[in-house]
Amino acid sequence: MNSLVICQAQYNLNKFSQIYTMSTKVGIGKSIHRNPKIAASEAVEMALNTGAIEKADFVFMFSSVGYDQKTIVKYVYDFCGGASLCGCSAEGTIAGWETDESNFSVVVMAIRSDELRLTNGIVGGLKSNSAEAGRAVAGSIRDRLNADTAGLFLFPDALTINFERFKTAMETELNLDRLLPLFGGLASDNWQWKQTYQYCNDQVTSDSAAWALLSGNLQIAGAVNHGCVSLGVSHKITRSEGNVIYEIDGKPSVETLRKYLSEAELTKGWGTSNMQFPLGFKLPDSVTEDYGQFFLRAMMSKDDQTGAVTVPTEVLQDETFYMTRRDYGLMVNGINRLGHQIKQQIGDKQPKLVFQFECCGRGKVFIREEQQSALLKSLRETVGSDVPWLGFFTYGEIGPLAGINQVHNYTCVMAAIY
Amino acid sequence: MDTTSDKGIAELQKENQQLTEQVRRLVAAENELYRIQSKLDLKLRLYRQLYEVSNQFNATFDLNEVLQIVIRFVLYELNFERCLVLLPTLEGKAFQVQALDGYYTDEEQETLSKFQLSATEPALLPLITKAERIICPANSDQEALRELGHRFHMDEYAILSLGGKGEEPIGLLIAGNSAEMAENQERVEAEGEAIISLANLANQATTTMKNLRFYQASKRFVPEEFLEFFQKGSIVDIALGDHLSKEMTIMFTDIRSFASISEKMTYQQVFDFVNSYYEQVSPIIRTFKGFIVKYMGDGIMAVFPNRADDALQAAITKQRCVAEYNEHRLKKGDPPIQIGVGLHTGHMMVGVVGEVDRMQGDAISDHVNLASRLEGLTKFYDASVIISSATHQGLLDPSNYKIRYLDRVCVKGKEEVIRLFEVFDGDPPELQMLKVETQENLARAQELYYDKKFVDAQVELFKVLARNPTDKVAWHFLVQAAQCLKDGVPETWTGDTVMITK
Secondary structure, X not given: OOOOEXXXXXXXXXOOOOOOOOOEEEEEEEEOOOOHHHHHHHHXXXXXXXXXXXXXXXXXXXXXXXXXXXXXXXXXXXXXXXXXXXXXXXXXXXXXXXXXXXXXXXXEEEEEEOOEEEEEEEEEOOOXXXXXXXXXXXXXXXXXXXXXXXXXXXXXXXXXXXXXXXHHHXXXXXXXXXXXXXXXXXXXXXXXXXXXXXEEOOEEEOXXXXXXXXXXXXXXXXXXXXXXXXXXXXXXXXXXXXXXXXXXXXXXXXXXXXXXXXXXXXXXXXXXXXXXXXXXXXOOHHHHHHHOOEEEEOOOEEEOOOOEEEOOOOOOOOOEEEEEEEOHHHHHXXXXXXXXXXXXXXXXXXXXXXXXXXXXXXXXXXOOHHHHHHHHHHHHHXXXXXXXXXXXXXXXXXXXXXXXXXXXXXXXXXXXXX | OHHHHHHHXXXXXXXXXXXXXXHHHHHHHHHHHHHHHHHHHHHHHHHHHHHHHHHHHHOOOOHHXXXXXXXXXXXXXXXXXXXXXXXXXXXXXXXEEEEEEEOOOHHHHHHHHOOEEEOOOHHHHHHHHOOOEEEEOOOOOOHHHHHHHHHOOXXXXXXXXXXXXXXXXXXXXXXXXXXXXXXXXXXXXOOOHHHHHHHHHHHHHHHHHHHHHXXXXXXXXXXXXXXXXXXXXXXXXXXXXXXXXXXXXXXXXEEOOHHHHHOOOOHHHHHHHHHHHHHHHHHHHHHOOOEEEEEEOOEEEEEEOOOHHHXXXXXXXXXXXXXXXXXXXXXXXXXXXXXXXXXXXXXXXXXXXEEOOEEEEEEEOHHHHHHHHHHHHHHHHOOOEEEEHHHHHHOOOHHHOOEEEEEEEEOOOOOOOEEEEEEOOOOOHHHHHHHHHOHHHHHHHHHHHHOOOHHHHHHHHHHHHHHOOOOHHHHHHHHHHHHHHHHOOOOOOOOOEEOOOO
16 A cells, blocks of 8 residues: 555544533634744734634644744644644645735634534655545545535645545545535645645645544535636647646647747746646536636646646546636636625525635736735625635645536635534 | 638638737736736835835834844845844944844854854955945855854845945844755845845934934933923924923932032042942932933932922932942942932922023922022031921821921021921931930920920930930020020010021
8 A cells, every 4th residue: 555644633522512502713823923933833822812712622724835844833733732733835825814925924723613523634645646545535534424524624735646536536435425525725835846745733744635524513615716718729638648748739738838938938937837827628518607617727847858748637638628817807706706605605604714725826926915915805705704714825726616526726715614 | 612721721720820929929928017017016015114114213212123123124024034133342342143033043043142243354344344235145155254154144144234335334234044944035146136125224224223322322411201201202302491380399419518529539530429429329310200300510400290209219219329339439448428308399390491502401490499408408407308398298198207397497598488307217227216216305395495495495405415416406406595595585586597598
């Protein structure tokens, strides 16, 4: 078995729920202090204070990679008194009303609840066998699944996971008669594209997927949206294998890219310029109203020798796609729609907490700081101004679309727990 | 037909190619636009932040706060990993760390807190003599600069002089990164935007620090309490004619026999002696919420705007402080000194007098003159602290102090008679004991004296003097009683002491 279950822990939070009135306290904390110990202390203290929590049961955290990852996770874990912790490295963080795409930002969500049950773990070996890793997660969560299990939060290594294989293997192994919705984001590393990190309690690993299974007296409202528009004519994948596209329109993929990117953008600018042109695969009309016309795939890497490009999920030979381009106007409309979709699902209820997984390609590389703030403000005002809100800028967003768990690019995925 | 169709397809393909090329160009132009926009945004942000920094500088008079503002900007706006500010040592031969922040190991932080750079450090020479800054990028080929950086744990850094061009630095600003963390930080590059912003920051900080030095120096002439009293934020807000009128207690203090002490000293020794004395007693006034209006040679004029008790406690503490100071003087072979303190409470005006180009604080009122006279009487009655009845009445609880009635006096230049009290809490313990033991006899003697029963008064006074032969108050009444017996007294006699000298 290539996959390795590194650790897992379970906290049953509603042991005494029949005696006491059920409640959930959630607090959000953030720090940009350069010293990881102080940053951890500030973020945890703020999270506990804003949530009026004496001791947290469960902690989500996301952190930029400027911090030494082992140090910052260790201190957040310690300062939270050893509460179960799940999270990953990020390109930027989202906490409350603020986004931060600097190299030094850590955000923490502290939860104390007797109505939510959170179980966490981590699985390694994504690069060698993502399917095996998916099966390992299935094995870890199988016994913990209940009728009230609401979803699985997943934070895999963006640079090594084959999401399609991971997900398919996990779902096949679980063989559930209902959808176990997956939410989360692919761990990122501030555009360095070198190494991402996944957190489980005080452990920090790469080439792994951290997960948290959420059960209890709750529901998850989810929505996903992008803001891209097609450019020019369609292209056909003429040779591919798995998630590697070797040829487009009968030519090495990189050659086709030359139509859109200059030599400089293809060489030294790669890393940000690859994010300029998502590949847009046409979606059935039934989902386009809520989601948008295209299912988007980022070109994560290229091989100059073979001229191939790699996307996060598998593609089919002869599949057609359009080069697309992000459009701020569409993004604004999409965010508005996203907020209303969430609002429609939760009705009059107030979410207990909200996760926002935002593509790094929709961050500062594309829109200006004040535009980013305006988008977040608009979203928060629609969904709930006072709701504890946490998220990060990802290398890929995970959320179900039309009843199928998917990894997305260039989207915003929201999960509101209510 | 085929030819037409082929031609149509070829045209469409050509059009498609042209469109694709246009798209590429438009996209490239848009990218370039966004890149420029991002750069402009960054510059605008830095510009705004520098403006904010300048507002923060303007809002503080605290040097440490200024340094913290500098460091915060370097770390959080310019995104360098580490920042140090060094200021000259007292001797001026080196620069030592005054403030630092950023991410250091505990060990690094410990060593840096004591870190000093010699002002004659060869690597610093270009900075001190001509250049505004020293830049050591990661790939610097200057071994001396790299070695210098290792001493403050930076592998790439910039050192900026806090001081104008050609001026001796009043501090050094060092910003940079360790090699391990540099990748996640703003890199140190000679022509980088960050270095320009750093230089702007250094200029602003220099101006602020210079202003602050001037302000600190001016505060020595106009005390902070004076500004607070007038509710002025800064010395520059003080204007000629500013004044505040209210009931206050005024204190006059003088060194007894200063003339005879100082005549045996050189001029320098006189100044050293006076300043050494002021250094001992002046803080006491501030401790008890008073402020010094002015120094007058060997004397101090101070006001206590709040409570009479503040002034009295300050007076007693001063006497105790002088007693300790005398022990120190005796050890050095210097003669002990004595001070007299006069306190009076009344409505007075504290304000700024002088001319537009030369101002000073002063207190103006008849009550001020009276307090000055009371201080003069301390020698006459050999009392360490004399308070007026107005101050006595202003005390929250006079029984908290060792107080004895002194006399009814009409001071020189005044028609009004005032009752005086001596406070002897600050006297040596043995003298305090004697005064307490004889307090009843003295009070009875004073009562008999005012009743014109001079012989009976003398009996009581002899009892006092039998216990405390040096009690000048008892002697004063004894002499006065003898005089009255000798000369007789008119019907209108009141027993008041009329002072004909200051």
